[in-house]
Amino acid sequence: MxxxxxxxxxxxxxxxxxxxxxxxxxxxxxxxxMDSPASIPETPVNASKAESIYKSNCMHCHGDEYQGAMGPALNQVGAKLGREKIYNQIVHGGGGMPGYEGRLTEEEIVNITNWLGSFK
Ligand code: HEC
Missing domain, CATH: 1.20.5 (Single alpha-helices involved in coiled-coils or other helix-helix interfaces)
Structure with missing residues (x-):
């Protein structure tokens, strides 16, 4: 039973x-x-697109030569941070930086992440 x-x-x-x-x-x-590196596709970088987004959205805080201004220098950011950290910083912002989720497309954020990731 x-x-x-x-x-x-x-x-x-x-x-x-x-x-x-x-x-x-x-x-x-x-x-x-969502936050894993595997979710950030390693698409070929379109540098001219990334630069024009940088100029209109990021340059006034990170400098015209990526040397830093109100925000930290980005000229070696790829050596300092992994792509997922760069991606998360751009998407969510924080520490005085605005988040770009909804302001830039996913494709633009991925492109600028891979572009900055190559700054070493
Ligand atoms: C209003 C000013 C401002 C704008 C606009 C801005 N940032 Fe930032 N950014 C900051 C600040 C301040 C930090 C430092 C945040 C912290 O230390 O937590 C930062 C940090 C970062 C970091 C991490 C760097 C590090 O060394 O830790 C990256 C990558 C970055 N920003 C990329 C961008 C990109 C790409 C754009 C444009 C799409 C952008 N930022 C626009 C102010 C800004």
């Missing part, structure tokens, strides 16, 4: 486990990909 109950309990546990695998894991994976 008890064995019979146990197998039902185990059956339900197994069923719940499968449900968790099906619905929970993919959702978690998506969430963790």
């Amino acid at each position: 008890q064995k019979w109950i146990m197998s039902i309990v185990l059956g339900i546990a197994g069923f719940l486990f499968v449900i968790l695998l099906l619905f929970n894991l993919p959702a978690k994976e998506e969430a963790s990909q």
Whole structure:
């Protein structure tokens, strides 16, 4: 009798486990990909696009020669920070810098991230 109950309990546990695998894991994976380096595609840099975005959005704080002004110098930022840190700083801002989520397109942010990531 008890064995019979146990197998039902185990059956339900197994069923719940499968449900968790099906619905929970993919959702978690998506969430963790948001900030992972793998989510920043290494697209070929379009430097002229990146520069024109830099000039109109970033230069007044980071300097016309990336030497820094109100914000830190960016001329070696690729050596100091990984691409995911650069990306997050541009998307969310912080420390006196505005976030550019919604102001620049995802493609523009990825392009400028890869461009700055090559400043070493
Ligand atoms: C209003 C001024 C301002 C503007 C505009 C601005 N930044 Fe910044 N930025 C800052 C400040 C201040 C920091 C330092 C933040 C901190 O230390 O937490 C910073 C930090 C950064 C960093 C990290 C550098 C480091 O050494 O830690 C990157 C990368 C960066 N900005 C890129 C950009 C890009 C790209 C743009 C344009 C799309 C931009 N910033 C526009 C002020 C600005």
